[in-house]
Amino acid sequence: MNEVRKKIIIQELHYWKHSRMLPEQYCDYLLAMYSEGEDTQQQDGKSAGITARMMIPYLSVAIIILLTLFLNYFTQLPYRMQISLSIISILTLLWASFFFSKRFYHYHIPLIGAAFLFLLATVQAVEHFVPGQTIILYLCLLCHSGMWIYTGKRLSIASFSAAGFLGAGVIIYFIVKLYNIF
Template identity: 30%
Template sequence: MNQERKEIIIKEIKYWKQTRLLPEQYCNFLLTLYSGGEEDHIKVEEESRSIMNVKSMLTFFFVQFLLLFIVVVIYFTDFPFLLQMAFGLLCGFLILKIAKKTRNQLPQLAYLYFLMVAIILLLLLSQMVEQILPGHRIAMFFVVLLNCLAWLFIGFKMGLKSFLIGGIVGIALSVTFFAF
């Protein structure tokens, strides 16, 4: 078989393996078959994948820590209001940056991070309304409603079902609670 043709087939099999169109064992078998028994590329890919798994797990725990940190700072400390908002925004932007970097390798995890940022934004905005206008139900209703509309927009624009569902449920619940 032509060498150029083999390389095209090997690239295609690697793509199948990466996108999980075929089980990993089948892809490894086909790669070994078409590469003439050279298994070096398989071992290198497995090593890089294990490093990526450890890195993604550490990133996941770091993001969870940031979320916990924001909740603790907002609800359980006596920090000044502006400092709480600054911590929340800083952590939110950091999680957003991590989500954008993670989107290509692990899209499901990136969508979870995007969802966390949306929840952090809702938490910060509701805390801001409660600080500026304490006990004002109409202002809180509009903040929650605008946030849910933003979730709907993001869900339609990016094709994220979780944002669509969250926006619809949030609007329904906020209208229901405001009506009663």
């Protein structure tokens, strides 16, 4: 095959791999085939640096979640400050999820963190404003389960849908048990 054609094909394969038009395994196989094994060593050196650089956004998401949990549950901040901190963290994680989806990162991680913090903030708010009203808490948790099911269906995230259905099932069980329906 002509060398110019090989270089064009290899450039296209790199583009397809970067834009995820083909699965990475296929691109690696085709790159190895067209470059006759020479290009794979060059790419391996580059991928080690990319992996370390890609960990920084995930680490920042973990720090946001852990910092929010620490400040809300292990310090005695005023209630308004705790809720404000939770809202800011949730919005930051939703923004990070949008940012990750544009950069081909796994946007599920900040989205799961935002859903988790939103759930905790809701439980905390219900316990603060209407203490002892378990039915209101259960209804809020059912709303969360519905949002998770909707998000899972809308974004094709099976873990969100599964968590929503399981959460709704558990909450309905406790509502039935609380009011002796059956």
